[in-house]
Amino acid sequence: MLTITRKLEFDAGHRIPDHNSQCRNLHGHRYALHLTLTGEIVTQDGRSDKGMIMDFSDIKALANKYLVDEWDHAFLVYENDLAVRQFLESLPNHKTVVLNKIPTVENLAQIAFDRLKDVFQKEVGLRLVKVTLYETPNCWAEVSEGASA
Numbered sequence: 001m002l003t004i005t006r007k008l009e010f011d012a013g014h015r016i017p018d019h020n021s022q023c024r025n026l027h028g029h030r031y032a033l034h035l036t037l038t039g040e041i042v043t044q045d046g047r048s049d050k051g052m053i054m055d056f057s058d059i060k061a062l063a064n065k066y067l068v069d070e071w072d073h074a075f076l077v078y079e080n081d082l083a084v085r086q087f088l089e090s091l092p093n094h095k096t097v098v099l100n101k102i103p104t105v106e107n108l109a110q111i112a113f114d115r116l117k118d119v120f121q122k123e124v125g126l127r128l129v130k131v132t133l134y135e136t137p138n139c140w141a142e143v144s145e146g147a148s149a
């Protein structure tokens with residue numbers, strides 16, 4: 001199978017509320033999101049994306065529009081993490097994203113996969129086969145088709 005992968009990076013804050021070590025503290029990461037797509041190669045003459053599955057800049061634009069712009073420089077907070085939610089809500093115009101799951105890299109990768117799979121299917125008819133989300137250069141989660149919750 002021929003696939004293409006686009007990497008996007010964003011910064012976000014989070015914490016793991018009941019973690020027994022450092023991750024319970026408010027902190028942030030520079031996340032790296034890798035989107036792997038497959039589909040037919042464009043064959044029409046004269047198109048700027050001839051020979052491509054999808055122009056990398058178009059992948060970036062869709063991912064930004066439907067996910068990354070929302071999460072970049074936001075604080076990702078679990079809906080039941082009430083102390084932090086209350087604090088964030090007390091800050092005027094703070095960029096906060098409330099999630100129904102604890103913002104571990106596993107859950108964030110799953111949310112990204114579920115949302116972007118539909119976006120790429122509906123917008124351009126391409127199949128998102130894998131999302132890899134790096135929380136640090138050494139730690140990441142992967143979600144691929146069939147593994148969706």
Ligand SMILES: [Zn+2]
Binds near residue numbers: 015023028029135
């Ligand atoms: Zn963390």
